[in-house]
Amino acid sequence: MYYPLFIANRLSLKVKGDRGAATGMTVGIVGVAMAVMIMILAMAIVTGFKHDIKRKLQGLNSDITLYHPDAYITLTPQLGTVLDEVAPGASVSVVTDRTGILKTSDQFQAVTFRGLDSGYDLGFLASTITHGSFDGFFSADEDEGVEPMVLSAAVGGILGVGVGDKLTAYFIENGDARVRRYRIIALYDTHFGDYDRGMVFVPKESLSFDDAMLAGKAGTSVLIDGLPENEITPVAQALYERLLAASADGDIDTFPVIDTLLHSQELYYNWLSLLDTNVVVILSLMGVVAAFTLISSLFILILRRVRMIGILRSLGAANRQVSDIFVILSLRVVGYGIVIGTVVGVALLWIQDAYHVLSLDAASYYLDYVPVLISWQQIAAVDLCVAVISLLVLLLPSRLVSSISPASVMRYE
Template sequence: MNLPLFLARRIYNSDDKNRVARPAIRIAIAGVAIGLAVMLVSVSVVFGFKHTIRDKVVGFGSHIQVANFMTLQASEQYPIQMGDSMLRLLRQIPGVKHVQRYAVKQGVLKTETDFLGVAFKGIAADYDTTFLHQNLIAGSIPRFSDTHSTQQLLISDIMANELRLQVGDQIFAYFIDYNGIRVRRLRVAGIYRTHLSQYDRVTCFIDLYTAVKLNGWESDQASGAELTVDDFDRLSATERLLVQKVNRTVDRYGETYSSQTIKEACPQIFSWLDLLDLNVWIILGLMLAVAAVTMISGLLIIILERTAMIGLLKAVGARNRTIRHTFLWFSVFTIGKGLLMGNVIGIGLIALQRFTGLVRLDAATYYVSTVPVEFHPAVIFLLNLATLGICVLVLIAPSYLVSKIHPARSMRYE
């Protein structure tokens, strides 16, 4: 029989409600529960927020862009050949999940009373429109083409509000360059909203064919290709393979291929998101400290309360190690109850927010309308394990207090 475990169970299941230690133990359990619940909610919110913002940024620019070297170095658009052979090469790179072409043309949307400068992003049937469908608020996503013009336009709600447009409205688009002024009459097929104002204010979608023709490029040319990778955590490794096979090669028009990741294209956003990790570590440290301190207090009180019992155990031959293990097992039971309550509270709050969106945010400031949360079973398990392990470790030193208790004096202790 495991004597320390047996004694710990008897102490923990004691029905004596008049003990001084009872309130302290309840406080210790509450400290562990609240600490774990706060940690679970904090990690869930930070992961949800980071991944939501990241996915929105990736939705506009994919994971990796392959384009003309000059395009990636300047704000102007330079053509690069994106024929079948290059697309096939990009798709064969390990880690690449999807490849899609795009072309960008600057222009002006004009109504009878207003006008707005925007970037027309030309896309075709190979473009993954999942992100656009997820953020569509009105109308539909046109079947964009690279062989003919459908005269369809997808705009953001910011553009629609500023130009007073609705789905089905006709609008004129003006394009001014060295070829002069050209006009296209387009129909608003759909309206999207991502809450990323820096993109929503300037990006609308048209046919790839139209964007290429307006730029005066050949049919096999485009602004570049967007690549989606299988694993975002291996983004750098995939890009290194891309650099080896594609970068610094020259197309048949004499243009040089180059590439950049979405982190390189939007360093401010990803640096800001990385700062959130520091906040998480600070919260985890504070909550673990709170749980540890409350458990230390509870353990010291229960040891002092059980001084007579400790003296009796020593008198009958129990070693200090056995008694210390008894109180450490008692602490494990207490921590376990706190962890159970913390999981119920934390996971309950996460589920409530995920399925109801109860806590809302100002989308103009936070880029999302509700607090995003994510369930990560592995993270929940690790937080529970870390909390249990750290709390038990910090209790080892206070448990040595039992060695200072002498049987003769403790038998008279009250």
């Protein structure tokens, strides 16, 4: 067995009767544990925040949108074939957006009505419902001529209405006023204030004021959803090239505008990218803290065992071998710190994930609690990096033993 390892394994981190040495080792362990814990918390919180915000952006907007600026777009069989070829398995739906006014007896609010067809994925919107549900959304009350509506809690508060109440909506179509009656079946809250104050959801047929819309395959936009984030741009590019070829062949009459989530919500994605810089700063600072505490602990270990160093040197031990003893001792400090920091960090993350102890101002952060995403790969990476960096940091100061004279050390008190 490598004898520095043999000796280090039999040495205690505490020197008997030396409270200063014990305090130094405790500080070292606590310093490493704090650094590891904060690194794990920072990465989990930022990763969770980015994940939840991106999920909301994808839920409130489509991955890819096709539209004509001045006309309706129809999901023709030819266009459907192109979409199936370029994005197989993606969710395709047709929506109609119209601006109108909601009115009660004493209040009114201008909003955008989004008409959804039966192919629209209601999964995300259903998760934001605070009162009511989407049950019966695509079935109108024909006896009363009232259509279902899902309204935001913000607009509901402005108008003073809730689930079960009826509202009158006014639209302008080709210079004529159109009136629709709606019953609120649910209230939603996405915590995106501007979106919540300006968007309501209704069945697409309730916004159909002409024959083209009544056909069911026409609307203001065709939405493509269900794509992984890293596939949105490649699919959009492939769709552009395929539609260009179809237009040249005469398979489609007009070439639609293609917009992507990454383009329309670029401001939010750039903001989320800046969070990575914050993580780098935090990790760097915690790395420096861990390095200083480890070096301090190493010096304490060396200074408290100078007589042992002198004995080993006088017995012929090489400087490198004596240095390795103290590096191994210091790595035990690192090991204890990593284990404690990891356990405490994961425990805090679990508590936050389960009980949402820490809250956020939803008006500023678009979430009402601090989100976390526990990734065992990230945790393992943090622990491994801390261990490797600690080893590298300890190598240079451990060479201090080479400057100690065996003759003078034997008389050291």
